[in-house]
Amino acid sequence: MSKPLSDHDRKKQISVRGLAGVENVTELKQSFNRHLHFTLVKDRNVATKRDYYFALANTVREHLIGRWIRTQQYYYEKDPKRVYYISLEFYMGRTLQNTMVNLALENACDEAMYQLGLDMEELEDMEEDAGLGNGGLGRLAGKNHRTIHKSYIQSVETNDRNSPFLFVFSPFPACFLDSMASLGLAAYGYGIRYEFGIFNQKIVNGWQVEEADDWLRFGNPWEKARPEYMRPVHFYGRTEHHPDGVKWVDTQVVLALPYDTPVPGYRNNVVNTMRLWSAKAPCEFNLKDFNVGGYIQAVLDRNLAENISRVLYPNDNFFEGKELRLKQEYFVVSATLQDIIRRFKVSKFGSREIARTDFSKLPDKVAIQLNDTHPAMAIPELMRVLVDEEKLSWEKAWDVCVRTCAYTNHTVLPEALERWPVDLFAHLLPRHLEIVYEINRRHLENVAAKFPGDSDRLRRMSLIEESGQKRINMAHLCIVGSHAVNGVAQIHSDILKATIFKDFYEMEPHKFQNKTNGITPRRWLVMCNPGLAEVIAERIGEDFIRDLDQLQTLRNYLNDEGFIRDIAKVKQENKLKFAVHLEEHYKVKINPNSMFDIQVKRIHEYKRQLLNCLHIITYYNRIKKEPNKHWTPRTVMIGGKAAPGYHTAKMIIRLITAIGEVINNDPVVGDRLKVIFLENYRVTLAERAIPAADLSEQISTAGTEASGTGNMKFMLNGALTIGTMDGANVEMAEEAGEDNFFIFGMRVDDVDALEKKGYHAQEYYNRLPELKQAIDQIAGGFFSPKQPELFKEIRHFKHSQPGNPKEWTKMVINNIAGCGKFSSDRTITQYAREIWGVEPTLEKLPAPDV
Numbered sequence: 001m002s003k004p005l006s007d008h009d010r011k012k013q014i015s016v017r018g019l020a021g022v023e024n025v026t027e028l029k030q031s032f033n034r035h036l037h038f039t040l041v042k043d044r045n046v047a048t049k050r051d052y053y054f055a056l057a058n059t060v061r062e063h064l065i066g067r068w069i070r071t072q073q074y075y076y077e078k079d080p081k082r083v084y085y086i087s088l089e090f091y092m093g094r095t096l097q098n099t100m101v102n103l104a105l106e107n108a109c110d111e112a113m114y115q116l117g118l119d120m121e122e123l124e125d126m127e128e129d130a131g132l133g134n135g136g137l138g139r140l141a142g143k144n145h146r147t148i149h150k151s152y153i154q155s156v157e158t159n160d161r162n163s164p165f166l167f168v169f170s171p172f173p174a175c176f177l178d179s180m181a182s183l184g185l186a187a188y189g190y191g192i193r194y195e196f197g198i199f200n201q202k203i204v205n206g207w208q209v210e211e212a213d214d215w216l217r218f219g220n221p222w223e224k225a226r227p228e229y230m231r232p233v234h235f236y237g238r239t240e241h242h243p244d245g246v247k248w249v250d251t252q253v254v255l256a257l258p259y260d261t262p263v264p265g266y267r268n269n270v271v272n273t274m275r276l277w278s279a280k281a282p283c284e285f286n287l288k289d290f291n292v293g294g295y296i297q298a299v300l301d302r303n304l305a306e307n308i309s310r311v312l313y314p315n316d317n318f319f320e321g322k323e324l325r326l327k328q329e330y331f332v333v334s335a336t337l338q339d340i341i342r343r344f345k346v347s348k349f350g351s352r353e354i355a356r357t358d359f360s361k362l363p364d365k366v367a368i369q370l371n372d373t374h375p376a377m378a379i380p381e382l383m384r385v386l387v388d389e390e391k392l393s394w395e396k397a398w399d400v401c402v403r404t405c406a407y408t409n410h411t412v413l414p415e416a417l418e419r420w421p422v423d424l425f426a427h428l429l430p431r432h433l434e435i436v437y438e439i440n441r442r443h444l445e446n447v448a449a450k451f452p453g454d455s456d457r458l459r460r461m462s463l464i465e466e467s468g469q470k471r472i473n474m475a476h477l478c479i480v481g482s483h484a485v486n487g488v489a490q491i492h493s494d495i496l497k498a499t500i501f502k503d504f505y506e507m508e509p510h511k512f513q514n515k516t517n518g519i520t521p522r523r524w525l526v527m528c529n530p531g532l533a534e535v536i537a538e539r540i541g542e543d544f545i546r547d548l549d550q551l552q553t554l555r556n557y558l559n560d561e562g563f564i565r566d567i568a569k570v571k572q573e574n575k576l577k578f579a580v581h582l583e584e585h586y587k588v589k590i591n592p593n594s595m596f597d598i599q600v601k602r603i604h605e606y607k608r609q610l611l612n613c614l615h616i617i618t619y620y621n622r623i624k625k626e627p628n629k630h631w632t633p634r635t636v637m638i639g640g641k642a643a644p645g646y647h648t649a650k651m652i653i654r655l656i657t658a659i660g661e662v663i664n665n666d667p668v669v670g671d672r673l674k675v676i677f678l679e680n681y682r683v684t685l686a687e688r689a690i691p692a693a694d695l696s697e698q699i700s701t702a703g704t705e706a707s708g709t710g711n712m713k714f715m716l717n718g719a720l721t722i723g724t725m726d727g728a729n730v731e732m733a734e735e736a737g738e739d740n741f742f743i744f745g746m747r748v749d750d751v752d753a754l755e756k757k758g759y760h761a762q763e764y765y766n767r768l769p770e771l772k773q774a775i776d777q778i779a780g781g782f783f784s785p786k787q788p789e790l791f792k793e794i795r796h797f798k799h800s801q802p803g804n805p806k807e808w809t810k811m812v813i814n815n816i817a818g819c820g821k822f823s824s825d826r827t828i829t830q831y832a833r834e835i836w837g838v839e840p841t842l843e844k845l846p847a848p849d850v
Contacts, residue, residue, distance in 0.1 A: 024105075028112040031059040050218060052118055053126035056109065057096055057221040061262075063103050066848030068262045068271040074845055075186045076346075081364065081838050083180065083187040084340055086378060087173045087371035088332065090191045090274065091198070092130040092261075093523070093683030095222045096123075098178075101527050102264040128215040129682050130197065173371060175709070175824040178520040181265030181272040182546065183828055183840035190336040192328060193223075193259050193276035195310050201641050201680040206657035210644050223259045223276075229342075230280070231256045233334045235327065239431045246388050248431040254305045255280040256335035266522050266546060269845040277335045279308035326420060326428055333377040337385060340366055359390055363403035367836035370407045370482070373418045373474040379405055379481035380435040388431070394438070406835045407478035407485050408515070410706050412495050419471040422464065436472055440464055443480050450507060461503045479504045479511070484835045486513040489707035489728045491748065515831055516731055517707040518824035521548050524713045528687035531570040532718060536816075539563060546842065549820035558810055567816075568809045571694070571718055578692035582637075582676060588664055591671040594633035598689060598719070599697035600681050603642040603649040606704040612638060612697055613655055616663070616675055617774040623669050631672045637689065639678030653677065655791055658783040686710075691717045695742075698723030703748040705729075712822040718812045728822070735818035740811040 036042055036055040047055075075082070100106040113120045173189065180187035197215040201208055237251035256277040263272045281302035307324065308331050344365055345354045356365075370378060379401060386397035411417070425433045440463040451457050463480065465471045479485050479501065487493030493514035497505040505512050526533045526545055536544060539557055544550040557563040572592070579590040601607050616636055623631050638656050642649030660675035678685060696714035698721055705727035715721060715732055722742035723729045733741040746754065765772050781788025820826070832838045 024108040025112045025115065028059055028105075028108055029116060031062060032056060032112065032116065035059055049122060050126050053096075053123045054219075054221055056113070056123055057127070060096060060099055060103070060105060060109065061221060063105060064099065064262045064264060064271055067264065067269050067845075068273075070269070070848040071271045071845060072273075079365070080186045081367060081836070082340075082343070083185055083367045083369065083832070083836050083838065084190060084336065085173065085176060085180070085187060085369045085371065086190045086332065086336055086375040088191060088328065088374040089371065090130075090173050090177075090189060090276070091683060092174045092274075093687075094124065094127045094129060095261075096127050097527055098523055099264055101522055102178075102182075102266050104267055128197070128213075128218070128220075129684055130215060130220070175518065175520040175523070176828055177263045177272065177274055178265075178522060179518075179824040179828040181263050181270050182268065182520075182522070183825060183832070184265065184268060184270055184843060184845075185272075185828070185832060185838060185840060187272055189263070189272075189274040190332060190339075191274070191276050192309050192332050193278040198682065199641070199644075203653075203657060203677060203679045206654050206661070208642055208650055208653050223261050226258045226260055226275075229258050229339065231258075231335045231338045232282075233331050235330070235428055237430065239434060245391065246431065246434070248384075248388070253282050254308060254331065255282055256331060258335070258339070267844075268842070269847055275336075275339070277309065277332055279306045279310075279331060281305040323424060323428060326424060329374050330377045330381070330429060330432075333375050333381050336375075337378060337381055340368070341385065359386060359392055359400055360396065362400050366404055367838070368405045369831070369836070370405060370478055372408065372410045373478055376407075376418070376474040376478045376481075377429075377432065379477055380432040380439070383435050383439070384431055387435075398439075398442075401481055402483050405478075405482045407482040409475065409478075409485065409487055409492075409496060409501075412492060412500065412703070412706060414500050417500075418474040419465060420474065422470040422472060425472060433472075436463060436477065439477070439480065447507060457503055461507070475501075476504070483511065484513055485511050486515045486835070487706065488515060488517045489731065490514050490516060491703075491725075491730050492706045492727065495703060495748070513834060515827055515835075516728060516821070517709050517712070518822050518827035519709050519712045519716070520824045521545055521716065523687075524690070525716055529570075529574065529691040529717050531573060532567070532691065532816075535563075535566045535570055538566075546825070548823035548825065551817050551820050554813055554817040558813055564806060564809050564813070567718065567812060568805065571692075571812075574691040575694075578688055581688060585679075586676055588674060588676055589671065590635055590674060590676075591633050594635045594671065594674070595694045596635050596637065596692055597695040597697065598637045598639075598693040598714070599699070600637070600639040600678060600686065600689060601708075601710055603640045603646075603652050605648060606701050607640075608699050608701065609638055609640070609652050609656065611699055612636070613652070613659060613778075614771065614774050616659055616673075617777060618770045620659075620663050620666075620669065620673055621770065621773060621777075623672055624666075627668050633672045635674045635676065637676045637678050639681035639685070639689070641681065651791070655778065655783070658791070662783050686713070690714055690719070693717065693719035695719060696721045696723075698726075698729050699745070700724060700726050702726045702746055702751050712819070715815050715822070716819045718816055720808070720811055720815060731821065732818070735821050736815045737818070740814040740818075 032055050035058040036044075036047060036051065039058055040047070040051050040054055042051050097106070100109055110120050113123065177187070177189045195214075195216060197213040200211040200213050202211055203209070232253045233256050234248065234251035234253055237248055240247045240249055257280050258275045258277055261274045261276070263274050265271070282305075308327050344362060345356050368378060368382075370376060382401050382404070383394075383397055386392045386400060387394060390397075392400070422433065425436070444458055444462060447458055447461050448454075459466070461476065463473055463476045465473055485496075485501070485504075487496050493512070497512055501512070522545065533545075536551070536554065540550055540553050554563075575596055576592045578596070579592040582588060582590050599609060599612050603609055619634065623629075642653055656675065656677045660677060663669055663673055663675050678689065690710075690713050693714055696711060696719040698708065698711045698714075700708075700723075702724045703726060708727040708729070711721060711723070711728055711732060715736070720740070720742065721729065721732065722744065724745040725733070725743060725747050729741075733743060765775060777783065778791045781790070784790040829840050832840050
């Protein structure tokens with residue numbers, strides 16, 4: 001049970017968590033009991049913990065509804081420019097605690113639940129992670145790649161709810177939605193309401209096993225279905241060319257049913273909307289097929305239409321075009337654009353009367369951000385609507401389209417960019433193929449005019465790749481059809497301009513920008529590390545929660561003994577709490593005074609978990625060689641999911657667990673070194689692990705990571721980074737000072753030079769005895785005595801010690817103080833001003849009457 005807070009603790013938590021007034025607590029208790037009885041139809045004799053969670057969620061949701069409606073009324077009254085963020089990736093995590101933080105209800109709800117004899121943490125743990133989206137899980141190669149896709153498709157088509165589906169997450173769109181609301185932007189997130197979330201990872205006998213995450217099986221108290229805004233989405237068919245325009249006819253229709261989720265800003269009474277589309281089959285049946293067999297088949301065929309939102313295709317840094325995936329991408333784009341245009345045309349809240357028909361004004365009222373190439377179909381779809389339905393000339397429609405759309409790139413790997421087969425396009429979206437061809441024809445005319453006689457450049461810049469099977473390069477389409485193109489870290493944006501998009505940069509350099517990613521400090525500090533947030537607030541006030549740049553003033557306390565002691569104390573408390581969690585879930589006794597050395601990210605060769613393994617083995621061998629020497633105790637934790645068909649990644653997980661089995665049971669080593677694989681890494685586990693970390697491993701090969709956001713979360717929570725100069729690490733080192741970072745390895749230029757010279761791993765193996773010993777142990781079966789050959793194939797594929805705790809903590813303070821740049825508020829402010837043409841505001845909306 002939660003313990004009542006002391007008066008001292010209450011005073012400490014007022015600033016960040018909000019005062020728990022007696023009236024608030026009484027009202028919350030009454031609302032809680034009302035929902036338990038009338039919404040859930042339970043009483044305290046039969047209610048379960050999940051019932052109590054739903055009652056609390058509905059109670060908190062009541063405080064959102066008035067603000068949500070009032071926000072939408074305000075937008076319709078003021079008619080601001082609206083921002084539409086289209087993404088096939090939204091990983092929102094849990095909603096309850098984040099909502100309580102943003103509405104300043106956390107203390108009052110804590111007190112209300114305590115008075116009712118309930119444990120708030122237990123109720124929060126009942127919430128399912130809303131894991132929707134795809135952040136890429138690694139390249140699926142060769143036979144295993146094709147096998148997993150085949151079984152995956154079969155499981156979807158047969159609607160096998162027990163099949164292991166692949167989902168991965170990209171957390172920053174969720175952070176972006178939080179920041180858009182907190183900055184008062186009239187913004188909407190659009191995506192797909194997948195029936196299955198990110199797969200649950202189980203470790204069985206050291207191996208990863210996937211289980212489907214049926215996250216909706218108990219219902220979702222935060223969403224609201226909006227059947228009145230259901231939209232038809234068309235597929236297949238053919239085109240007819242008439243004097244008055246082109247018609248797309250004989251199509252098959254799938255209905256898009258929207259589900260709205262409120263996204264509250266931080267204590268500003270703004271509540272924006274995330275709208276996710278669910279596929280529904282239309283109700284019409286062909287009466288001539290209404291014999292028994294035909295009727296049954298017609299009902300069964302409905303499942304095929306609804307498969308569109310059943311599950312997200314594996315997006316694994318290796319593109320393989322599939323019809324269902326293209327259907328998903330067009331489905332979300334078509335439904336969203338219908339919604340955008342409907343909203344553009346009406347002027348007053350709730351009105352269905354068309355009031356605005358001049359589409360030349362669309363870019364003044366609408367900004368569409370394409371998150372990666374997945375929503376690239378927005379460009380030809382918008383052209384189809386403007387030309388075929390609204391009867392604009394091509395030239396006017398193209399001007400509107402380009403000024404409305406912007407594109408964010410997320411990868412420097414050419415093989416990861418989407419390239420759709422022309423044949424598939426022609427079959428599924430015949431009118432859009434005609435539009436893409438026309439876009440390409442005009443685009444190549446412009447290229448030829450600027451670079452006359454350069455036929456090779458024409459080939460490289462074409463939207464249509466002619467070699468082999470003809471394909472449409474969706475990244476090229478995004479660049480040509482957008483007014484702004486951005487990478488997500490400065491080094492990433494520079495690489496784009498110098499390599500895969502070099503021709504386009506030379507053609508239109510004004511389009512290319514950088515927008516370094518950021519994270520929301522509400523979830524990733526106030527919510528997951530309230531102790532640290534309070535220590536900071538005691539020194540500099542609480543305004544840093546909305547203006548993270550204020551953390552720079554913490555450098556004034558670098559020599560403040562009390563502050564240094566408080567920071568170290570919070571870290572130790574977080575470690576003790578996480579150590580209890582680890583012992584409970586992994587049955588390994590953890591030394592909370594050891595260095596918590598954590599690497600959590602998807603398992604992939606370029607993320608270099610293998611390099612971490614080699615270091616662990618080397619450290620282990622050194623302890624074994626000199627057992628009487630003083631060694632800084634270290635608990636190494638590695639977490640992340642491997643794509644189900646990515647054999648090498650799964651072998652890496654098995655190697656990590658095997659190393660742990662040997663080291664954790666070696667009495668000579670004792671508690672000086674422990675190795676734990678964090679099973680089923682997800683947002684909720686990250687919120688426990690990141691505040692406890694001492695050392696953050698960010699060791700990808702330079703030039704391969706676009707940005708990363710986990711690195712920023714560790715930095716904000718007081719972990720020091722050991723890493724390469726890759727992704728956002730470069731800018732993090734600049735902000736914190738390179739003296740407060742553990743930088744190692746080659747820079748991007750060094751990697752390029754080595755590739756040209758030739759990389760020969762055998763040379764390092766022969767030259768470095770400790771490396772040779774570690775690799776020989778892996779290949780020779782030392783870590784797999786029952787299966788000596790298990791890791792033989794892996795053979796073919798440096799840390800500072802905290803000797804002075806005070807100096808280590810000073811480095812921690814410098815890192816926290818340097819985090820201001822990495823707030824998603826800063827990222828969104830730059831998007832707003834430099835791409836979308838809107839101005840953020842910190843002004844509060846008037847509070848709702850109810």
